[in-house]
Amino acid sequence: MKLIYNISVFFYYLAINLASLFSAKAKLWINGRKHIFSKIELALHSNSSPLIWFHCASLGEFEQGRPLIEKIKKEYPSHKIALTFFSPSGYEIRKNYSGADYIFYLPIDTTTNAKKLVSLLNPQLAFFVKYEFWFNYLNELKSRAIPTYLVSGIFREKQHFFKPYGNWFRKQLSCFTHFFLQDKTSEQLLNSIGYTNTTITGDTRFDRVYEISKNITSYPLLELFCNNSQLFIIGSSWPDDEQLIAQASKALTTYKLIIAPHEIDEKHIQTIEEKFRVYGNCVRYTKATDASIIKANVLIIDNMGMLSSLYQYGTIAYVGGGFWKGIHNILEAATFGLPIIFGPNYHKFLEAKELISQKGAFAINGLADLETTVSFLNIKSNYESASSSSKKYIQSNIGATNKILSSITIK
16 A cells, blocks of 8 residues: 555656646646755754754645744744645745744655655654645654654544545554544544544634734724725635625625635736626725725735734625635634634534534525625624624634643653
């Protein structure tokens, strides 16, 4: 099985190389790994401090690992932090993140690369966030007796670990020293295949979004745009989300709109401008002036990094991805007490299911559902109840970072 895995990794690498001829994201993935070990060696050549390695697949996983990174950095200032990403959507946005001392793309998971990277980093501890299971890296860490932890881990019955054919995959999990899990279901699944080195600590993202709400960035232009209006914020939207909301102008006549799309390439921004002219004046954030933003009904956020703070101005949040592969981060909106709306593809997200059950979030299947939900939230008592549920949900789930740190040893 190991041979099949390594062959699969090789062909995956070839496929990404081919895709890079047509895809900008794939090209970043390939170019970011060119001469990667030379970059790592140059960065680390003078380091003599103990080092802790965090690996995240992408931006969402980084947000889960971030509270732990920053807590360790604060409490152990003599330690260095190395942060690796698998995806360009994580690395390219956070490559200048000040909380880590070294930030790299993760070299592709071959036996040779694993030996070389682990040797160069020589980490005291390693943290993999949520569900990153790279066999060769994990195996190399285990062979060197380096404590390795899964943070904010979540498991589902349909994963190959729990299938009759999953024996080899189950053995991968033996490389983890301990599993810090989000929920009871994940613990029960691991226990069912013999792994009892588990602790339910919850999701570290709650700590992150709670911290955001206590240290918010203000934006004078946004305050001008709001001007005491009700604000419908569309976060991390995809074209299907935008098309739906563009059709809902009659239901949203009392709201101004802020749209922060998941992709901000020029073609996509132009498409959004065309779709949302039905709402009135549209303005891009990077081109807005005091005069133009006061007259606008729709503000398009055409840069990255603002969304988590935008929700402070909102009345209702619509979080995108639910008509695509899965919803994006809803906790950033919940921490500000916003009722949250999203599409039907949310079932892999524990926080979405729990917020729906607590009536702080609402899943929709189309235009009629969206209009009905907005009408429901336009009733003051309904809105206040949903808002309170969102905020209470965050406050009742903070603390995972401290639970994890109290369970590990850093020397």
